[in-house]
Amino acid sequence: MYIGKMKKPNDLTVDVWARLLRLNKIALKRMEGKLKTEGLPALAWYDILLELERAGVAGLRPFELEDVTLLPQYGVSRIIERIEKAGFLQRLACDDDARGQSVFITDAGKILRQKMWIVYGAAIEEVIGENIGGADAANLSRVLKQLIEKQA
Amino acid sequence: MYIGKMKKPNDLTVDVWARLLRLNKIALKRMEGKLKTEGLPALAWYDILLELERAGVAGLRPFELEDVTLLPQYGVSRIIERIEKAGFLQRLACDDDARGQSVFITDAGKILRQKMWIVYGAAIEEVIGENIGGADAANLSRVLKQLIEKQA
DNA sequence: TCAAAATAAATGCAATTGCATGTATATGTG
């Protein structure tokens, strides 16, 4: 059993965490809701499509998608299976590693990502952009970056 | 079909949103992981127990839990069923509304919440508290509050 | 070189979630 100094957050820290959590929940609910209303897939698909589009002709290996999306291995395995079935990405056997494959976005996938971005981008603007000034946004970005980087 | 000015976020706004999303994912993964490692239930249970403990002897109606937790109605219905089955809360028919019930935390529930807090609180400190200065934290709290409030 | 360990990805099965609907009671209105 672990013995040692038990770290405890102060009230401000708890407050920050509670609000991060709440903002995320509210925002995601709105965003997913809008996508659904428009008959579009969920954000998880967007993330995959975006990363694949960024990767370009090189494509991405599933384990690389795992890293960038923070999804579990089986999550990536299944989501790419579904997106492929829907025609928005393509999988090809990897020539330098017979265990693996490379994943590429299709033209239909690029179009879908663009359609989703119209809705998603607008929602981001509604939730964040419209409600924060430039200085606050710059600071927020900086602090969030710092927090993320500390989570090595 | 909707016609109108399509709002678009600027790069800084997208950056802020992307980082909010990423920090939440990382943090939640760490927190849920630690709880699981300790053989404790997931954060969703903690949220319910915390709200019930706050509510005290008055308890809470399921629809009130829905509001505070942002869970869907069926989500609340099921989570309280499971937590009750595990003995950490109790449901009683509501005397002024025969459709409803009131939910109360049990003594075992209070103990569980306390145990979870040891782990959860420490994780909050690791993820947030340790990595941010007081001034930044105060600012972050303020800006997050502002963003949440705008999401009426 | 070859066996052991590590890595890439998939999958069976149980648990959870989402969606739509059902049941019961309450409220509002003519």
Add this chain to the structure above:
DNA sequence: CACATATACATGCAATTGCATTTATTTTGA
């Protein structure tokens, strides 16, 4: 009052997720 509508909560069923394990291949190192 009587009916229509709204609210509170539960639940059947399909889809998704989590966990543990499997299969295939690559890497390591004695």
